[in-house]
Amino acid sequence: MEIKCRCGDKCIKPVSEVLKDIELFYKPCRDCKTEKIRKFSPLAEQINLDEIDNRFGNCKCGKRQLDIVMAHVLKVMIDEGIKDKKANLRNACVPLITPGYLTDYVPFLPENSLVILSSEMNKECAERVIKEVPEVKGVLKGDARKTVGIKDSDSSPHIYELLAGCDLRCDIIQTPYGALGIYKYQHEIHIEFPQVxxxxxxxxxxxxxxxxxxxxxxxxxxxxxxxxxxxxxxxxxxxxxxxxxxxxxxxxxxxxxxxxxxxxxxxxxxxxxxxxxxxxxxxxxxxxxxxxxxxxxxxxxxxxxxxxxxxxxxxxxxxxxxxxxx
CATH class of the missing domain: 3.40.50.150 (Vaccinia Virus protein VP39)
Known part of the structure; x- marks a missing residue:
């Protein structure tokens, strides 16, 4: 069976290939920049929003700290009127990194390594996020508190709305028999966060x-x-x-x-x-x-x-x- 992503891109790799570099995938290089952003304080009170673009916090290795990426997403949401200038990182949206892999440090993201979920997002803003924030590969609209899928044959399915990009993610699951990589189109399959x-x-x-x-x-x-x-x-x-x-x-x-x-x-x-x-x-x-x-x-x-x-x-x-x- 030849496996292809719905988007037509090469989103699906053999899990052996994903695991080969997973320990280094989110690690910063020695030149990567960090930004101390208080998650519960308004972003606009900490950073001049006009300074935030795809070069903000960028490194020659191509990675940016997750908080910097989320600040960029929030800046776009504020520009589009979805969030006001009192918004903070904690209430911006749900970040879902891919591959989903548990680290003991704040991950630094390469391009196309993040799907975001927001109950407030609209299509125009989503398309702008995809265009301007290189780390984001997909934007979903939905309530993270509601389980995606179908409960039983007597129930109607519940899904998120894919507004822009591709939402195929891979979660790394540790088992006593070796690690698994589990791909899922996140608007159709329930979210599971990596655990030790x-x-x-x-x-x-x-x-x-x-x-x-x-x-x-x-x-x-x-x-x-x-x-x-x-x-x-x-x-x-x-x-x-x-x-x-x-x-x-x-x-x-x-x-x-x-x-x-x-x-x-x-x-x-x-x-x-x-x-x-x-x-x-x-x-x-x-x-x-x-x-x-x-x-x-x-x-x-x-x-x-x-x-x-x-x-x-x-x-x-x-x-x-x-x-x-x-």
Whole structure:
């Protein structure tokens, strides 16, 4: 399977390539400039806004401190009348770096390494941000407090609005079996911030320890993080399923990007694709029993916060010996 970004650019790289330079990706060089910006104080009281452009805080290495980049974004928002001159960095917008990688220092960003989310943004301002702030690759409008995706088959999907650029991001997830890179079109897939220890991965690791090369059904796979973790852990077979088609699209991207080649079935529902030791479906979890003819050692149920898991657990129980709710 050849994987391409919707924008047509080369946004998707093999995860092995992303990981190769990840330790240095956000590190400043010795000439990089820092700017002490108080996040809760009005930006206009700290810096002359007329001085902020793509050269402000720039270095010959091509990186700028995250706070400087966000100051540039906020300056554009103030110019466009979306924010007033009392605005500060804390209430400007949500920065989502890509690759999403946990650092113990303020990251310095190269070009096209940031997607921003704001509930106040409009298209004109977004297009100006993309044009003037080189680090920003995509601008989204939406409320970060609302989960993106679809809760269950009885719910309507919720997505953010992509106003400008490309919002494909990659999050680096650490697992005991090696790091994963999980790509997602952020307006369609929920936000997850990098953590030193992922509670979801820890629950899954505990379940996997009870088996030697188990078969796994990831009933609500999202972008595929947990199922791919199982493949890296040595599962003999993993079935991915999600009713939300954008989640399945990113699962296929992530399988390929993490080194698991995908073959399409030619169908847009039910069995979508497969590989040497995995299958990918897109259907209601309650319908999976019509397509799967074996009992899986582990069935993973990972729903959105606040969703009643009872019907998911009941459906998973018909397909697996051990239902693991994450």
């Amino acid at each position: 220890h992922s509670p979801k991965i820890e629950i899954l690791e505990k379940a996997l320890k009870d088996y030697n090369n188990p078969s796994v059904l990831d009933c609500t796979c999202g972008p595929g993080s947990l199922g791919i973790t199982c493949l890296k852990a040595g599962a003999r077979k993993v079935v991915f399923n999600d009713i939300w088609h954008p989640a399945i699209e990113t699962t296929l991207i992530n399988l390929e990007a993490n080194g698991f080649p995908v073959k399409f079935s030619g169908s847009e529902k039910e069995l979508i694709a497969s590989g040497n030791n995995f299958e990918v479906y897109s259907t209601d979890i309650r319908e999976l029993v019509n397509y799967l003819d074996e009992k899986y050692d582990i069935c993973i149920v990972d729903t959105f916060p606040g969703v009643d898991t009872a019907k998911f657990i009941e459906a998973a129980g018909k397909l697996g010996k051990n239902v693991v709710v994450i």
